[in-house]
Amino acid sequence: MMDQITEIAFQIILHAGNGRSSAMEAIQEAKDGNFQKADQLIDDAGEELGKAHSYQTKLLQEEAKGNGIDVNVMLIHSQDHLMTAMTVRDLASEFVELYRNK
Secondary structure, eight states: OHHHHHHHHHHHHHHHHHHHHHHHHHHHHHHTTOHHHHHHHHHHHHHHHHHHHHHHHHHHHHHHTTOOOOOOHHHHHHHHHHHHHHHHHHHHHHHHHHHHTO
């Protein structure tokens, strides 16, 4: 089971990282006036974060069924990545709108 938890943690890190990267790229595109590209990157970030969140949801559902897991540092690290990436995406959306309206 621990190998499965570590694999899920890696998937969360992967997709959260992709989402964060797309969100940061969206800010740069908006800064350069490329709002269509920025909007697409924000959408891409949301899709990647959705994938990461679905892995997290699987863990939550298992725990809700009474199938608790042993939490390891890798899983905690993945949760940190996900929450940070979600915040970056939310802020990136705001930055895109600020650049669009300047």
